Amino acid sequence: MNILIISSNNTGCGHKSIAEALMEQFKEIPNVNAKVIEGFDTNGILLNTVSKSYGFFTRRARVLWKAVWNISLKKPELLTKLTERTMEKRFLKILDEEKPDLILSIHPNFNAPVLNILYKNEYNIPFITLIADLISITPLWVDRRADYIISPTKEAKERCIKFGAYASRVTIDKFPVRSRFYNDNVRKNPIINDDPKNALNFLLMSGGEGVGNLGSIAEILLENFNCNVKIVAGKNSVLKNKLENKYSEKYGNRLDVYGYVNNVNKLMEEVDILITRGSPNVLMEAVASNLPIIITGELLGQEEENSYYIEEKRLGIVCKDYRNLNDSVQRLLSENGKMLKEIMESQRKYRDPEATRKTVDFIVKVVSDFKLHEELDDINVQLERLV
Numbered sequence: 001m002n003i004l005i006i007s008s009n010n011t012g013c014g015h016k017s018i019a020e021a022l023m024e025q026f027k028e029i030p031n032v033n034a035k036v037i038e039g040f041d042t043n044g045i046l047l048n049t050v051s052k053s054y055g056f057f058t059r060r061a062r063v064l065w066k067a068v069w070n071i072s073l074k075k076p077e078l079l080t081k082l083t084e085r086t087m088e089k090r091f092l093k094i095l096d097e098e099k100p101d102l103i104l105s106i107h108p109n110f111n112a113p114v115l116n117i118l119y120k121n122e123y124n125i126p127f128i129t130l131i132a133d134l135i136s137i138t139p140l141w142v143d144r145r146a147d148y149i150i151s152p153t154k155e156a157k158e159r160c161i162k163f164g165a166y167a168s169r170v171t172i173d174k175f176p177v178r179s180r181f182y183n184d185n186v187r188k189n190p191i192i193n194d195d196p197k198n199a200l201n202f203l204l205m206s207g208g209e210g211v212g213n214l215g216s217i218a219e220i221l222l223e224n225f226n227c228n229v230k231i232v233a234g235k236n237s238v239l240k241n242k243l244e245n246k247y248s249e250k251y252g253n254r255l256d257v258y259g260y261v262n263n264v265n266k267l268m269e270e271v272d273i274l275i276t277r278g279s280p281n282v283l284m285e286a287v288a289s290n291l292p293i294i295i296t297g298e299l300l301g302q303e304e305e306n307s308y309y310i311e312e313k314r315l316g317i318v319c320k321d322y323r324n325l326n327d328s329v330q331r332l333l334s335e336n337g338k339m340l341k342e343i344m345e346s347q348r349k350y351r352d353p354e355a356t357r358k359t360v361d362f363i364v365k366v367v368s369d370f371k372l373h374e375e376l377d378d379i380n381v382q383l384e385r386l387v
Helices: 014-026 039-051 054-060 062-074 076-098 108-120 154-162 214-224 237-254 264-270 280-288 306-312 322-350 355-386
Strands: 002-007 033-038 102-105 127-130 148-151 170-172 200-205 227-232 255-258 273-276 293-295 316-318
Touching: 002 014, 002 076, 002 355, 014 033, 014 280, 014 355, 033 039, 039 076, 039 108, 062 076, 076 108, 102 108, 102 355, 108 127, 127 355, 148 154, 148 355, 154 170, 200 214, 200 264, 214 227, 214 237, 214 322, 227 237, 227 264, 237 255, 264 280, 273 280, 273 322, 280 293, 280 306, 293 306, 293 322, 306 316, 316 322
Parallel strands: 002 033, 002 102, 102 127, 127 148, 148 170, 200 227, 200 273, 227 255, 273 293, 293 316
Antiparallel strands: none
């Protein structure tokens, strides 16, 4: 059984994390060969180069990024046509080489274009879309020709139906998270007092591209609380150097600054509170780690409603203006950390260590059912010939 996964490492680290979570589980199933391809490699030099500018857009040109998002909302067919024209020849070659029994797309840019190519060239291959956002989805995620759309939330499913998907073809499975973020050990409630031995530990993240007011947030915490702070600046090496030059001497071993790391799960295990933007992967990894969350911002467009979801499910709190962070932390810590403990309990009820395995089992079953139907169709054809 060959499964072809269309993803991208160019547009942030979220799709890569989802692909890794899925691949972990596919590898556990006998006779299943899953392969991930970089979707933008099929688009040629121009679109591949543009896709690699994601970090620049999200760090330095947020308004322009919002404009691109709005185009995907109002004129998704423009992006679809461009993507299809630039990828068809290369994608057909991949189909010929890989001979997939199912195609799984985890990136919005490749749903309608791939389905158009399949239909145009008379390929009968099951196609599934797995949505990589929590609520704020673009119509690019939805094509009613898909055999199934896997949605991580009820809210995203409702958007899919609004954009034209058949309700019966939209299934809900929780967001795929890599297994290493689930820890069997119950996270201990922090001791809240002024003893340096009991200092709170904060982790500051802003996605793999390193955007946001991380330095200012760290300063607020270190000046007002008995705490230590770890900052992950991601791929933004300029930000990492700036933070180290400005704060390391002042705060010494109370502050650690990292660049891009591969052990976020370990950092999450070592801290008491995560402060981050509304990146769905980071948020769901924190929930899997049973780590309370404070959201201080989001990318315009696809992350704007994630804070609502986190608060509504009592998985964390939102501080819309980082200058009010002092008050937000005080809320969590008041009454001996009552709200902090409530959030941790809600996370334990919400998370599901088997969620990604269930998603993979569903995908494999779709392939098995499709093959069974094909075999039955062949038998019926042969019987008709005999008659």
